[in-house]
Amino acid sequence: MKQLVFGHKNPDTDAIVAAKAYSYLLNQLGADTEAVALGEPNDETKFVLDHFSEPYPRVIAKASDEVSQVVLVDHNEHQQSVADIEDVAVSHVIDHHRIANFSTASPLYYRAEPVGCCSTIIFKEFTEHEVEVPAKLAGLMLSAIISDTLLFKSPTTTDDDIAIGKKLAEIAGVSYEEYGLEMLKAGTNLATKTAEELVTSDAKSFEMGGKTVRVDQVNTVDLSEVFAREEELRAAIAAQNSDNGYDLFLLMVTNILDSNTRLLAIGDGQDFVEKAFGKKLTDDKVDLPGVVSRKKQVVPPLEKAFA
């Protein structure tokens, strides 16, 4: 029985690569799966796929018209998944996020570890099943680890991510530092993007205390370049909130060179943001030095503040 394998909506490099890697592994073990995506690759991911001459994945909007079972990578929350996730059975999940808004009717295979990148866990499964990682796939998986850990600088980075990243670089025959910086910079080409693209391309929704909180992250090498467009970004966020019913929108603008974030918070619940970070907002904004990880440094304190 054919299964589709996919990462979250607004796919980043790990969401697309982890789907390709896990689908490859499952097929080597005898399954019939296809890696697809819930959206077009972003600039960074296009750079990665082009660099390794890997085709872009097919984009799907629905799963149930094709298959009855799916495999989720790099996410579990239903609102981050395919629109008709409730109409299909989930047979496997490989993830490195919190578990929420997820349930199944039957037992399944679920593997989550608190590591920096989903592709790190998938590499472990290759090893456990004694399946070799081809050089091209190793390059893709290395890219996912560099992307998720910001070249091992994010606090989500674990020893496993570093050790496995280095192994993958060796298999791929790539200098990870040189390639990594080039790749990250390819993802920060913000000038060519509309404000709407900036506030949607890496955005994820979270249910917190009955509110829908949308958290987007934009990586840059220059905060001031992004905030020069603040009025435009505010208008795009207001439109997102009213069009989609988000109660609160948080835009993390993260400087990947010095690992600092400036947060712009628009909507209901700014007091929860202040409570979460123990800092007052000024003109809807707050500087969060050392904060680069949505998952580890933004969502958990917010979750606590809303609880």
Add this chain to the structure above:
Amino acid sequence: MKQLVFGHKNPDTDAIVAAKAYSYLLNQLGADTEAVALGEPNDETKFVLDHFSEPYPRVIAKASDEVSQVVLVDHNEHQQSVADIEDVAVSHVIDHHRIANFSTASPLYYRAEPVGCCSTIIFKEFTEHEVEVPAKLAGLMLSAIISDTLLFKSPTTTDDDIAIGKKLAEIAGVSYEEYGLEMLKAGTNLATKTAEELVTSDAKSFEMGGKTVRVDQVNTVDLSEVFAREEELRAAIAAQNSDNGYDLFLLMVTNILDSNTRLLAIGDGQDFVEKAFGKKLTDDKVDLPGVVSRKKQVVPPLEKAFA
């Protein structure tokens, strides 16, 4: 930081053994954990612990007064866990059930596989971490597998359960067939139990379509012996429903020798039970030939019927 490791409420043999086994493994890997239980061992589990001269675990009612982090084995649903589960962080889950009514604020280590017994998964972790299973612990883990799979006869049984069960029998120096039957019979000594004990000792709650459905299972070697006490059981179930707000109570009486179940259904939603099994209830009862597994043969069809 000390952590408590425990299985579900109304612990069965796997819930208690898996906690002991996983706590042992985590401690070997450098953690500081204690295996505890959310209730007293049942007759089968007492037989097992006594047989291998293993102490009964300490029973806790709350976790947050002792620790801030816990490890769950053999369950994930909050209503099956410790009363104050919302006040502690879950760092690890090892389970073989569906995932529902479970969420965390942060990433965690979660490993679920659709195998017959949680201790089967834990044995794999011993192997992966190259930690030896001591003979006594092997006997306990074998007992958990025999209990959950009814000596490899339940449809939940996988090749992994059988292969690992046989390995454990070897390490423990036990003939699994002879020991297994003796152990299962020790768990079916129903004559000494009150009706209230029979309808509570292995009961679990499930949220289905907005209803609280309580499902209990009693193993026997003679159905008629149990149903001779039907009036007494009905009264005990009615009291359970009214005291605890259960909408529907299902008592599975399972003959472990011929693998058949007679189901007694008391409360609102009998029509969903009929829909789930495609059979009419007669006098609130229905015979389900070949049904022995709550998890695989009772909960999923009910879940579908209520959806």
